[in-house]
Amino acid sequence: MTGLLRIAGAVLLTAILALGGWSAHHQSTLAARPGSRRDPDLVGLLEVYGENALMIITVTEGLQSVRVTPETAVTVRDGPGTLADLRPGSLLAVWGRPSTTDPMVAAAITAVPLQK
Amino acid sequence: MPLSDRGADRLTALAIFGVCLAAYVATLTPGMAYPGGDGQELTLAAATLGLAHKTGYPLFTWVGFAFTRLLPIGDAAHRTNLMSATLGAASVALAYRIAREVGVERLVATFAALLFGVSTSFWAQAVVTEVYAPNACLVAFTLWLALRWARWAKAPDTHARAERLFPRFALVYGLSLGTHLSSLGFAPAYALFTLLVDPRILGRPRTVARAVAGFLLGAAQFLWLPLRAGAVDTFPNASPDTLARFWAYTLGAFPELRFMYPLGALPARVTLYLTLLVRNFGTVGTALGVVGLWTLWWRDLARFWLLFAMYAVHVAFFSQFGAPDVEVFFIPSHLVFAVFVGVGVQAIVDVVRPALAGVVRAPRLVAAALALVLALPLVPRTHASFSVNNQSTDTVISDFYRSALAILPPRSALIGGRGAFGADLFYFRRVLGLRPDVLLPMERGAPPVPPGTTIFTTPQALAAGPFGPPRGTFPERAWYVPVLLGNRGAYVLYRVDTSPPPLVVAQAEPEVRLDRTVDGATLLGADRPAGDRRGWVRLKTYWRVPPGRAPVVSTRVGTLTLEAHELGFGNLERYAREVQPAAGGTVVEDVSVVLPSHLAPGPHPLEVGVVQMGAGGIAPQWTRVGQVEVE
Numbered sequence: 104m105t106g107l108l109r110i111a112g113a114v115l116l117t118a119i120l121a122l123g124g125w126s127a128h129h130q131s132t133l134a135a136r137p138g139s140r141r142d143p144d145l146v147g148l149l150e151v152y153g154e155n156a157l158m159i160i161t162v163t164e165g166l167q168s169v170r171v172t173p174e175t176a177v178t179v180r181d182g183p184g185t186l187a188d189l190r191p192g193s194l195l196a197v198w199g200r201p202s203t204t205d206p207m208v209a210a211a212i213t214a215v216p217l218q219k
Numbered sequence: 220m221p222l223s224d225r226g227a228d229r230l231t232a233l234a235i236f237g238v239c240l241a242a243y244v245a246t247l248t249p250g251m252a253y254p255g256g257d258g259q260e261l262t263l264a265a266a267t268l269g270l271a272h273k274t275g276y277p278l279f280t281w282v283g284f285a286f287t288r289l290l291p292i293g294d295a296a297h298r299t300n301l302m303s304a305t306l307g308a309a310s311v312a313l314a315y316r317i318a319r320e321v322g323v324e325r326l327v328a329t330f331a332a333l334l335f336g337v338s339t340s341f342w343a344q345a346v347v348t349e350v351y352a353p354n355a356c357l358v359a360f361t362l363w364l365a366l367r368w369a370r371w372a373k374a375p376d377t378h379a380r381a382e383r384l385f386p387r388f389a390l391v392y393g394l395s396l397g398t399h400l401s402s403l404g405f406a407p408a409y410a411l412f413t414l415l416v417d418p419r420i421l422g423r424p425r426t427v428a429r430a431v432a433g434f435l436l437g438a439a440q441f442l443w444l445p446l447r448a449g450a451v452d453t454f455p456n457a458s459p460d461t462l463a464r465f466w467a468y469t470l471g472a473f474p475e476l477r478f479m480y481p482l483g484a485l486p487a488r489v490t491l492y493l494t495l496l497v498r499n500f501g502t503v504g505t506a507l508g509v510v511g512l513w514t515l516w517w518r519d520l521a522r523f524w525l526l527f528a529m530y531a532v533h534v535a536f537f538s539q540f541g542a543p544d545v546e547v548f549f550i551p552s553h554l555v556f557a558v559f560v561g562v563g564v565q566a567i568v569d570v571v572r573p574a575l576a577g578v579v580r581a582p583r584l585v586a587a588a589l590a591l592v593l594a595l596p597l598v599p600r601t602h603a604s605f606s607v608n609n610q611s612t613d614t615v616i617s618d619f620y621r622s623a624l625a626i627l628p629p630r631s632a633l634i635g636g637r638g639a640f641g642a643d644l645f646y647f648r649r650v651l652g653l654r655p656d657v658l659l660p661m662e663r664g665a666p667p668v669p670p671g672t673t674i675f676t677t678p679q680a681l682a683a684g685p686f687g688p689p690r691g692t693f694p695e696r697a698w699y700v701p702v703l704l705g706n707r708g709a710y711v712l713y714r715v716d717t718s719p720p721p722l723v724v725a726q727a728e729p730e731v732r733l734d735r736t737v738d739g740a741t742l743l744g745a746d747r748p749a750g751d752r753r754g755w756v757r758l759k760t761y762w763r764v765p766p767g768r769a770p771v772v773s774t775r776v777g778t779l780t781l782e783a784h785e786l787g788f789g790n791l792e793r794y795a796r797e798v799q800p801a802a803g804g805t806v807v808e809d810v811s812v813v814l815p816s817h818l819a820p821g822p823h824p825l826e827v828g829v830v831q832m833g834a835g836g837i838a839p840q841w842t843r844v845g846q847v848e849v850e
């Protein structure tokens with residue numbers, strides 16, 4: 104019994120590690136969401152939005168502006184979305200384009216609507 | 220006299236508890252937390268001994284009630300936040316005791332526990348009212364009892380104590396379901412562990428019967444649900460007053476969120492989990508956890524299976540769970556992972572220490588070096604978590620409702636959310652007893668609104684759709700006129716009028732002329748009419764804007780942005796269409812803006828901004844309109 108459990112443990116641990124490694128590799132090759140492999144540059148609540156820009160109230164940095172372009176990849180919860188899906192009050196995680204500083208141009212935005 | 224091992228462990232656990240409690244209290248939300256919708260409802264349920272949303276959380280409610288009644292500081296929301304901080308700190312102390320039970324030495328166990336304590340997902344939950352920190356405490360307590368029982372059961376001189384402890388462990392396990400029903404998923408791990416440690420337990424039916432009775436006694440807390448069902452508005456959930464609804468409220472809850480993702484999404488979900496793991500433990504910490512898993516597998520099969528099965532079941536279930544805030548559901552598995560990290564570090568220490576002993580003769584020097592090496596990674600993680608999770612200035616909800624309820628005229632009506640969605644407003648009425656003369660029509664059993672009553676509402680009620688007030692609550696073609704602006708977009712007090720407000724006037728003579736044009740919108744001037752009170756500032760601004768184009772405007776004091784909104788709050792276009800004011804008129808906004816209660820006393824410049832939206836992005840252009848004196 105103990106031997107069986109030891110073998111089962113080893114098999115499961117190996118399988119889980121392999122699944123983790125394969126998943127990470129699989130996702131990195133997809134590169135569908137430009138910023139998803141690192142922490143977001145900005146996290147906050149969407150306050151107002153315009154045609155090409157958003158205002159986000161962040162916990163740490165107060166009101167921040169973010170430029171959006173047609174190339175900005177939007178994810179709502181875990182599915183693909185559009186800029187039109189963003190609603191005031193949603194929690195946003197924003198990944199900026201690497202070379203931009205101020206105002207940040209969003210490469211990817213993930214939105215989580217907070218209303219139930 | 221040297222401390223015994225047990226005494227030293229207790230003292231260390233106490234010190235860990237104290238340090239974590241201090242950190243969590245320093246970053247604690249002072250009142251009802253924003254956003255966290257569930258937290259608001261959980262606060263109300265705890266303070267009023269009510270019934271929380273699915274799955275009911277009876278133990279959480281009772282302990283929360285005790286905190287609201289026994290703590291002498293702050294309001295009830297502050298006290299339930301303190302419950303999270305206290306039980307969160309206790310979870311970290313228990314994580315230390317768990318690590319000790321699996322053979323990790325004191326210093327390393329302290330490191331592993333603190334690594335969990337400063338992990339960002341957990342810290343975030345220890346400073347607000349939510350079930351996750353209390354649940355971590357119950358999970359840790361149950362696990363510690365199981366490990367303690369196993370140690371006692373193996374030694375002949377403590378076998379009798381183990382027999383007494385086993386039903387208590389089962390009782391605590393049953394109780395832990397009242398902080399999160401997902402702990403039921405740990406049952407196979409506990410059952411397997413019991414059989415691995417003491418296979419002959421099945422030959423002692425009295426012991427087994429006592430344990431089953433203990434578990435059932437703990438789980439019996441869910442009888443609270445049907446008992447309270449009739450007294451509480453559980454909207455949008457059906458009241459658990461029949462067997463079928465009770466099932467839907469508890470074990471059958473959230474069927475649409477379980478195993479929500481197709482097999483093709485598996486890599487994305489696994490990667491999401493790994494990302495969260497690395498965010499909480501770092502890359503090195505995660506690698507050490509993997510080392511710990513293998514070490515435990517090699518050294519102690521029974522404890523390996525207990526911890527691994529708990530961890531694997533939990534991660535497998537929640538990585539496929541479709542909740543938007545899935546991060547917090549992994550907290551119990553993070554707690555177990557922290558123990559793996561401890562075991563991993565211990566394995567490395569066990570290899571390095573003998574090698575060092577040959578070079579460095581003083582064991583104390585080795586211990587000091589080890590302490591330093593372990594403390595170093597904790598410092599930046601603590602700093603980062605402190606910054607991200609510091610909610611000590613989150614007074615949005617409290618400031619808004621205290622001001623809104625103060626500004627309402629006598630015997631008016633305020634229509635907020637329904638059931639669970641109205642918990643924030645109901646809290647200020649039922650728990651704090653503010654403005655008993657104001658009618659809350661969405662409250663259970665509220666009388667009908669008398670004709671002629673001035674009605675007010677909030678965006679939560681207006682934007683809630685099917686979860687909002689029933690159709691016909693508001694007059695057809697009503698005008699929603701902003702009266703008070705909170706410090707978040709979701710918190711605005713509107714007056715519900717049947718006739719249009721004086722939004723555009725032909726002539727205007729502001730007291731302070733400004734004539735500042737930004738992006739086509741001209742701020743002509745501003746008045747500070749009477750109406751300032753402690754808690755808010757009243758501001759009347761005059762604007763000339765191009766037809767069909769409402770700019771986004773904002774208000775700030777000092778460097779603190781108070782609010783941002785579209786000029787006219789969406790009413791301008793309709794006003795132009797229906798009222799048809801003369802061309803070239805002046806748009807007038809007369810609103811009060813909530814001042815955060817954490818503003819430092821003294822004078823602060825008051826500024827109005829026009830938010831420029833162009834190729835350069837968004838940038839408010841500020842114009843000083845006066846000064847605010849904060850008492």
